[in-house]
Amino acid sequence: MGDESDRLEAMTDVIVRQTGDLRRIVDEFSKFARMPEPDRRHEDLARLVRDAVMLQQTGQPDVTFHSDLPDAPLMAELDATMIGQALTNLIKNAGEAIQSLREKGAPDGFVPEIRVTLHQRPHDAEITIADNGIGLPEDRARLFEPYVTTRNEGTGLGLPIVKKIIEEHGGSLALEDAPVFDGNSHRGAMAVIRLPSGQATGAISPGETTDEANKIKQEAGST
Numbered sequence: 001m002g003d004e005s006d007r008l009e010a011m012t013d014v015i016v017r018q019t020g021d022l023r024r025i026v027d028e029f030s031k032f033a034r035m036p037e038p039d040r041r042h043e044d045l046a047r048l049v050r051d052a053v054m055l056q057q058t059g060q061p062d063v064t065f066h067s068d069l070p071d072a073p074l075m076a077e078l079d080a081t082m083i084g085q086a087l088t089n090l091i092k093n094a095g096e097a098i099q100s101l102r103e104k105g106a107p108d109g110f111v112p113e114i115r116v117t118l119h120q121r122p123h124d125a126e127i128t129i130a131d132n133g134i135g136l137p138e139d140r141a142r143l144f145e146p147y148v149t150t151r152n153e154g155t156g157l158g159l160p161i162v163k164k165i166i167e168e169h170g171g172s173l174a175l176e177d178a179p180v181f182d183g184n185s186h187r188g189a190m191a192v193i194r195l196p197s198g199q200a201t202g203a204i205s206p207g208e209t210t211d212e213a214n215k216i217k218q219e220a221g222s223t
Contacts, residue, residue: 011058014051035161038079038168045083045125045197046074049118052087060095060114068117074125076197078169083195086162090129090191091116093158097133097189104134113181124171125197130178130190140175171195 046069057065091114098112115130137143143159166173171194178190 011054014055035164035168036082038082038165040077040079040169042075042077043080043083044073045076045078045127045195046070046072046118048080048084049087049116049127052084052091053116055088056091056095056114059092063095063098063112063114066113066115068115068119070118070120074118074120074197076125076195078195082165083169086165086193087127087129089158089162090193093191094129094131094133094189097131097135099133101132101134101188107185109183111183115181120197121194123196123198124194127193127195128190129193130188132178132181132184132186132188135187136175136177136189143175166193166195169195 050067050069053065053067053069057063094114098114101110102112110132113132115128117126117128119126144163145160163173174192176190176192178188180187
């Protein structure tokens with residue numbers, strides 16, 4: 001009972017933290033061209049990925065999630081609200097790809113899976129979100145074009161917005177064929193996100209903006 005209570009409390013904290021800030025994005029996403037400027041702060045990217053996985057794991061209880069995330073914080077200068085929403089959308093897309101395969105006719109014994117990894121590389125952090133769903137269309141590059149969608153109920157704005165968010169942070173987003181999962185004979189899709197990361201000497205404290213850090217340094221130097 002205690003574990004369930006702790007899990008519910010953790011989920012509630014994530015939802016409350018994201019919901020308030022999302023109003024800013026929702027208002028400006030009504031017009032694709034009016035992407036809000038990222039409010040960059042030094043944040044723990046590992047926590048953002050973990051939160052996104054936890055929310056989608058709860059919303060997709062019939063999907064098996066595998067996460068390979070660092071236990072230690074992985075700091076990066078980013079807008080936590082925007083990156084958190086981008087990650088949530090990509091994991092949600094993975095679940096929808098699995099649902100599309102089921103509707104088309106999944107093979108016997110099919111076990112739906114989503115695998116999420118986060119690793120520090122020499123100059124950036126790499127996140128992968130892989131699924132064993134229906135896979136990518138032949139003309140996969142067009143998925144990043146506004147209003148292009150493979151789903152009847154889709155708006156075609158999800159991936160272009162996610163790509164723009166990541167590029168606004170100096171990163172990149174690519175869609176690739178996922179590795180063949182154990183027990184499967186087909187390839188699903190894999191999103192590969194790369195974001196600048198790393199904490200420099202004299203680093204910014206978590207939650208502090210670059211401007212705030214510079215102001216503190218200037219004030220310290222004048223005393």
